[in-house]
Amino acid sequence: MAELIPTPPARPPEAAAPLLELRGITKRFHGVTALENVHLKVHPGEIHALVGENGAGKSTLMKVVSGVYPHPDYDGEIHFEGEERRFGGIAHSEALGIIIIHQELALVPQLSIAENLFLNHEPARLGVIDRMAMHRRARELLDRVGLRESPDTRVADLGIGQQQLVEIAKALAKSVRLLILDEPTASLNESDSEALLDRLMELREQGIACILISHKLNEITRVADRLTVLRDGRSITTLDCRHEPVSEDRIIQAMVGRDLADRYPRRTPQIGDLLFELRDWRAYHPVQANREVVRGIDLQVRRGEIVGIAGLMGAGRTELAMSVFGRSYGRRISGTALMDGQPVDVSTVPKAIRAGLAYVTEDRKSLGLLLNESIACNTSLANLPGVSRAGVLDAAREHSVAQDYRRQLATRCTDVAQQTMHLSGGNQQKVVLAKWLFSQPRLLILDEPTRGIDVGAKFEIYSLIAQLAESGCGILMISSEMPELLGMCDRMYVMNEGRMVAEFDAAEASQERIMGAIVGARELRHA
Amino acid sequence: MHDPLTAPINGAPQTRTAPPPAPRGPAQGGSIAHFLKRHLRDYGMLITLVAIMALFQVLTDGTLLQPLNLTNLVLQNSYIVIMALGMLLVIVAGHIDLSVGSVCGFIGALAAVLMVNYNWPAFPAAMVCLVAGAIIGAAQGWFVAYLGIPSFIVTLAGMLVFKGLALALLQGQSLGPFPDAFQALSAGFLSELFNQDDPRAITLGLGTLLSAVAVVVAWRHRSAGQRHGMEVEPGPIFLLRQALIVVAVMAMSWLMASYKGLPTVMVVMVVLTLAYDFIAGRTTLGRRVYAVGGNEKAARLSGVRTERVAFLTFVNMGALAALAGLVFAARLNTASPKAGLGFELDVIAACFVGGASASGGVGKIMGAVIGAFVMGVMNNGMSILGIGIDYQQVIKGLVLLAAVFVDVYNKRK
Numbered sequence: 004m005a006e007l008i009p010t011p012p013a014r015p016p017e018a019a020a021p022l023l024e025l026r027g028i029t030k031r032f033h034g035v036t037a038l039e040n041v042h043l044k045v046h047p048g049e050i051h052a053l054v055g056e057n058g059a060g061k062s063t064l065m066k067v068v069s070g071v072y073p074h075p076d077y078d079g080e081i082h083f084e085g086e087e088r089r090f091g092g093i094a095h096s097e098a099l100g101i102i103i104i105h106q107e108l109a110l111v112p113q114l115s116i117a118e119n120l121f122l123n124h125e126p127a128r129l130g131v132i133d134r135m136a137m138h139r140r141a142r143e144l145l146d147r148v149g150l151r152e153s154p155d156t157r158v159a160d161l162g163i164g165q166q167q168l169v170e171i172a173k174a175l176a177k178s179v180r181l182l183i184l185d186e187p188t189a190s191l192n193e194s195d196s197e198a199l200l201d202r203l204m205e206l207r208e209q210g211i212a213c214i215l216i217s218h219k220l221n222e223i224t225r226v227a228d229r230l231t232v233l234r235d236g237r238s239i240t241t242l243d244c245r246h247e248p249v250s251e252d253r254i255i256q257a258m259v260g261r262d263l264a265d266r267y268p269r270r271t272p273q274i275g276d277l278l279f280e281l282r283d284w285r286a287y288h289p290v291q292a293n294r295e296v297v298r299g300i301d302l303q304v305r306r307g308e309i310v311g312i313a314g315l316m317g318a319g320r321t322e323l324a325m326s327v328f329g330r331s332y333g334r335r336i337s338g339t340a341l342m343d344g345q346p347v348d349v350s351t352v353p354k355a356i357r358a359g360l361a362y363v364t365e366d367r368k369s370l371g372l373l374l375n376e377s378i379a380c381n382t383s384l385a386n387l388p389g390v391s392r393a394g395v396l397d398a399a400r401e402h403s404v405a406q407d408y409r410r411q412l413a414t415r416c417t418d419v420a421q422q423t424m425h426l427s428g429g430n431q432q433k434v435v436l437a438k439w440l441f442s443q444p445r446l447l448i449l450d451e452p453t454r455g456i457d458v459g460a461k462f463e464i465y466s467l468i469a470q471l472a473e474s475g476c477g478i479l480m481i482s483s484e485m486p487e488l489l490g491m492c493d494r495m496y497v498m499n500e501g502r503m504v505a506e507f508d509a510a511e512a513s514q515e516r517i518m519g520a521i522v523g524a525r526e527l528r529h530a
Numbered sequence: 531m532h533d534p535l536t537a538p539i540n541g542a543p544q545t546r547t548a549p550p551p552a553p554r555g556p557a558q559g560g561s562i563a564h565f566l567k568r569h570l571r572d573y574g575m576l577i578t579l580v581a582i583m584a585l586f587q588v589l590t591d592g593t594l595l596q597p598l599n600l601t602n603l604v605l606q607n608s609y610i611v612i613m614a615l616g617m618l619l620v621i622v623a624g625h626i627d628l629s630v631g632s633v634c635g636f637i638g639a640l641a642a643v644l645m646v647n648y649n650w651p652a653f654p655a656a657m658v659c660l661v662a663g664a665i666i667g668a669a670q671g672w673f674v675a676y677l678g679i680p681s682f683i684v685t686l687a688g689m690l691v692f693k694g695l696a697l698a699l700l701q702g703q704s705l706g707p708f709p710d711a712f713q714a715l716s717a718g719f720l721s722e723l724f725n726q727d728d729p730r731a732i733t734l735g736l737g738t739l740l741s742a743v744a745v746v747v748a749w750r751h752r753s754a755g756q757r758h759g760m761e762v763e764p765g766p767i768f769l770l771r772q773a774l775i776v777v778a779v780m781a782m783s784w785l786m787a788s789y790k791g792l793p794t795v796m797v798v799m800v801v802l803t804l805a806y807d808f809i810a811g812r813t814t815l816g817r818r819v820y821a822v823g824g825n826e827k828a829a830r831l832s833g834v835r836t837e838r839v840a841f842l843t844f845v846n847m848g849a850l851a852a853l854a855g856l857v858f859a860a861r862l863n864t865a866s867p868k869a870g871l872g873f874e875l876d877v878i879a880a881c882f883v884g885g886a887s888a889s890g891g892v893g894k895i896m897g898a899v900i901g902a903f904v905m906g907v908m909n910n911g912m913s914i915l916g917i918g919i920d921y922q923q924v925i926k927g928l929v930l931l932a933a934v935f936v937d938v939y940n941k942r943k
Binding site: 328329331351352353355356362364369370371372373374375376380383384385387388391394395396398399400402403406418420438442 | 754755757758759760761812813814815817818820821824825827828829830831832833834835891892
């Protein structure tokens, strides 16, 4: 790991006063303590990582810092640039240069990059926008974040990684002093993540301080100068990463308060006969009719086998999964799907479910859950006949089914009548898993199953996947986190630009080889 | 399908070590407040209705609850309630139907043409009208569900089309009167149907039966829930609510009995309300409607045929609008080109006052019915008080806004 740590650039010694200092921040919601006596110091030109399990209080803390929870709502003191500040609202903190970039980006997709950059403070005279000035200044800002796109490009036409850069440019437009990023790389692939982190290190050179909230420890150990661990609303420790590398295990230990001996469950794979097979599977883009997104995929999954699909964002992995699962993506889908060697009809979602398929989507909030319905209602949704008789729901049975899965998956909630919108990410994912377990799948397709989930819950989900495989279910796991694929899979495919470009057994796979396969495919294509 | 309770994960060998759950008893003690808070909206609506009725009862010196007026109140609102049942499902599914008023008028016109001009008997004519309504709903639903055109636009078009067709059918004239058998739908009373001179026996009998059934069903539902450790109404609230239901039903029967007994249309309305409440809350079909409205993409990826569900809500809406059109025509005993004008607004308002969410996925049948009566009682009460139609509209508009405001405010808290 050590070679990944950049040599600390020559910067003014930090004997200078901290840019931001939090002293004994305590925040309660209706008697529930969310933050207790949190201390944090961020120095100018420092990347300070904030880590902790979901629910540890990271977002709440950042909302206090940015004035979303205004002054008298919390106890403790916020000092910024040496003075105690009492923010009355987010406008107040922004005026001082504290800018938050949330996980859900705050960009208007229909507007251009330039229009987004200067939203609400357009260069204008008497209310008439000076388009030339706006364009010119947008160009400068985009150069600073290294985004080579015309300022007139619509934001909707950008990838998520590029949109992140627009958000950062937007912060620069507001003369940012302290940039707060909430899981900026959660939805980025490796190369976009790298690019983004490189930008952050450049901003550091320009003296901009940055608080980085992330679950990806490898990123943190790479870019952070110091990191603070939050656990159960308290600041546990602050570690300095500049002089000596901090091991991921040490961070995890501080986060969970215990040793995580192994991040992946041990399993002895018992791989059976061929269960599921795709032959020459193709799908075209739903709008751009001539763009082939999935280009002749052949794939096999055996009983009890966990098969991974690695690849960059946009490689066509989600598109493959969704086109197989009831043609939920794309047009002109062709190819053969076989279950136990027999062709099966998967042309609609109900048919795919009947064929024994289940698909856990990558975006659980917008594609996986009914957020304003209860856990019980979500659990039964994919198998309503299983909790009804002649079309009449048996509420008691539905309740006990939901209870059963709640216990099995250790879902933390007040009861199964609780709305899923109030659950944490990990628990929401467990509800989605419960839904698909109750549909009795033979092949479970998981798309980024642990995205945005904390370390402890990740392990529980991995264990569940392992347990399912043990029971003979085939697992197809799409993930952008290579360690996760390497830790869980018996075999993995590498997908790039709609094609399978490599296949590795667990024993022969490594991050380098997977990356090599992706890059190699690119080079071949462009050669 | 094997039992998921005994085969937890795909028929895996039992690996569970967790102890069986301690059955959660009925919510106890201090949780009454908690329960009320959680179900604030459901009870709030009912309390609002009672409060408004009490207010107008006082303001009108007791005219509101006089048997004659009460009967009229029910008759006046029956068609709104009938359409609100369908509209609620449309709104829960995430759509809207602006055409119901026009469809109502068009079907009334169709009924008049069949029965008056062509001398069709009442029953086949009514059947044809209901089917016509369903077909109208299907046509609009097809555009909305399968072609993905926003329901607002499709039904706005439908509103114009059927208003025009009603005019064309009637050639701008009122058409009537209807045969007696048809009038009985709205003007008839149950006792007449059974050739009884004294409406008391049958009215009070039905009232008693209804309250008894309601209490028994509620009790069984509650104890089944308790056995499975579900959250149920705390005992005192349950008893109080059952008592109130019995008192309300019996008082209503008593008042109705001292006039002419139960109007036929009220029986239709009560039966439909109970049926739709059951469909929405207790069947897989109803659950799918809520799923589609709550998150269409998630519902589709869970195997719900989302287009079909949306389509069916429109077919149902068309049929109910047709029924309402028949009820309205029978009540006036004439089909007028102006029939149904603006009904869609009352119907939609009833749903939103009753707690439905404009973004779909939220709303209850009983809420919509209560919402319809809140608006109806206000109409009736203000008319008795002699408040002009001008300020009635203003007040109704403000009540609608207030109801939604309270919802939004509660959600923020």
